Amino acid sequence: MKSxxxxxxxxxxxxxxxxxxxxxxxDAKIIAGGQTLVPMLAMRIATPxxxxxxxxxxxLNEIVEKHDSIEVGAAVSQARLEDHLVENESHPLLNxxxxxxxxxxxxxxxxxxxxxxxxxxxxxxVLALSILEGSVVLANHRQQRKVAAQDFxxxxxxxxxxxxxxxxxxxxxxxxxxxxYGFTEYGYRHGDFAVVSVAVVKDKNEWTFAYGGIDDTPxxxxxxxxxxxxxxxxxxxxxxxxxxxEDPTASSGLRRHLMQSQSELxxxxxxxxxxx
Ligand SMILES: Cc1cc2nc3c(=O)[nH]c(=O)nc-3n(C[C@H](O)[C@H](O)[C@H](O)COP(=O)(O)OP(=O)(O)OC[C@H]3O[C@@H](n4cnc5c(N)ncnc54)[C@H](O)[C@@H]3O)c2cc1C
Numbered sequence: 103m104k105s106x107x108x109x110x111x112x113x114x115x116x117x118x119x120x121x122x123x124x125x126x127x128x129d130a131k132i133i134a135g136g137q138t139l140v141p142m143l144a145m146r147i148a149t150p151x152x153x154x155x156x157x158x159x160x161x162l163n164e165i166v167e168k169h170d171s172i173e174v175g176a177a178v179s180q181a182r183l184e185d186h187l188v189e190n191e192s193h194p195l196l197n198x199x200x201x202x203x204x205x206x207x208x209x210x211x212x213x214x215x216x217x218x219x220x221x222x223x224x225x226x227x228v229l230a231l232s233i234l235e236g237s238v239v240l241a242n243h244r245q246q247r248k249v250a251a252q253d254f255x256x257x258x259x260x261x262x263x264x265x266x267x268x269x270x271x272x273x274x275x276x277x278x279x280x281x282x283y284g285f286t287e288y289g290y291r292h293g294d295f296a297v298v299s300v301a302v303v304k305d306k307n308e309w310t311f312a313y314g315g316i317d318d319t320p321x322x323x324x325x326x327x328x329x330x331x332x333x334x335x336x337x338x339x340x341x342x343x344x345x346x347x348e349d350p351t352a353s354s355g356l357r358r359h360l361m362q363s364q365s366e367l368x369x370x371x372x373x374x375x376x377x378x
Contacts, residue, residue, distance in 0.1 A: 105143035110153045116161040116241060116270065119154060123266050124243040126152045132268060134177055134216035137208055154268075162215065162270060167192055170276055171236075176215020176269040180227075181206060183214055195234070195283040196274055199226045199301070202285075205293045215269045218254075221261045224295040224315040226287075227272075228255060232320035233301045233312035234275045240267040248273075258318040281305045284368035287314070288360050297352045298360035302368045309333055311365060316346045316357050330373040337365035 110133075113119040123130060131150035133139050134157065142148040156162055162177035165186050172193055174183055180203055187197040203209055203217070203226050217227045218238060230236075231251040239248050240263055254262050263269060277283060287299035299314035312322045323340055327333045341362035348354040 103144055103146060106146055106149040108143070108150055108153050110155055112155045112158055114158045114160065116159055116268070119156055119159050119162075119268055120241050120243045120266070122152075122154050123268055126154075128265060130154050132156055132219075134213040134219075135179065135211040137204075137212040138216065138220050156215075156268065157213075162268075164271075172196070172274050172276065174214045174272045174274065176213060176218070176271060178214050180209035180212045180214060180217065184209060193274060193276055195277060195285065195301070195303070196230050198283075198285050199230050202226050202287055202296070202299070208293075214272050218272050219261065219263060219269045221255050221257075221259050221319075222295065223258050223318055223320070224297075224299060226296075226299065226314070229299055229301055229312055229314040229320045230274060231272065232322055233303060233310060234277075236272065236274045238272050239270045240264075241270050242266045242268070246270065252322075255319040260318075277303065278305070282372050284371055286364050286368060288364060298357050298364065300361065300364040300368060302365065302372065304372055309336070311337065311340065313344070313361055316344065316361060318347075321345075330369060333369045334366060337362055337369065341365070 111122050113122055130152035131148060133153045133155050156177050159177060162175040164175045165178055166173040184200045187193055217225050221228055237248050237250045238254055239246055249262055256262055282304040284302045287296035289296045296315050298316055301312045303310040307326050307328055309327050310324045312320050314320050325336055327336055341358045346354040346357045
């Protein structure tokens with residue numbers, strides 16, 4: 103199938119981009135890496151008359167290192183962020199998650215903002231932003247606003263972004279040097295979206311567990327736990343009691359099993375580091 107006809111606009115600054123968004127409203131769609139949107143156009147699931155290509159918008163292409171966060175322009179490709187994190191060693195947790203996104207050719211085109219705006223329940227960057235309690239900055243022709251991750255992701259593929267707003271940047275808080283972390287996921291093939299993904303952050307006896315793929319948005323659980331044994335008991339309880347979806351890709355039983363087994367693996371890895 104071929105896409106319905108559309109006209110592409112390529113603004114080079116944010117002012118132009120938000121003005122186009124105001125002017126065309128519901129007739130327009132923003133395109134970034136196109137990894138999700140182009141197949142939707144080809145299948146005519148989306149039939150916008152106008153595409154606003156944000157790849158050349160300079161304000162959306164910056165990576166800014168702050169002492170307590172890294173601010174990533176929405177049009178920065180996932181591969182560029184990956185290379186930046188390897189070079190700068192500035193965010194080990196994020197660095198450990200990005201290679202799990204699809205394959206490098208997809209990360210070459212797929213953007214950080216495209217992933218966050220699309221809000222797939224299994225997306226690694228959505229999970230990272232949720233466990234880190236990060237935020238996003240959105241702009242329309244009148245104003246910019248900052249929204250916390252927990253308020254931004256409101257459902258599967260649903261966010262708080264309004265029709266005329268463009269995602270400008272994504273703010274990932276940094277973890278202190280002495281905070282421990284881990285990430286793993288299970289998918290059917292390398293590069294597939296995760297069936298279940300798990301991120302863990304341990305700050306002394308404060309543990310945070312975040313799960314992707316189990317519900318419409320990442321689920322984050324915080325608990326003070328005195329020992330590895332307590333942590334193992336806590337994740338067993340979560341795997342039994344959390345709301346976990348069932349769909350044609352996996353039963354809720356498999357997802358509960360993955361929640362528990364993957365969490366146990368990460369807890370034991372952190373325990374082993376403590377014992378060294
Ligand atoms: C085969 C395959 C495997 C994949 N596997 C994974 C995976 O394992 N994990 C994972 O996380 N992702 C995966 N992805 C998704 C991919 O990595 C991209 O994150 C995703 O396609 C969206 O990014 P994009 O830049 O391509 O966005 P686009 O396709 O251009 O846009 C996606 C949506 O976001 C909106 N949008 C984009 N940018 C903005 C902005 N600045 N402001 C407002 N709205 C915006 C668009 O209007 C559209 O609705 C996979 C994709 C493919 C094709």
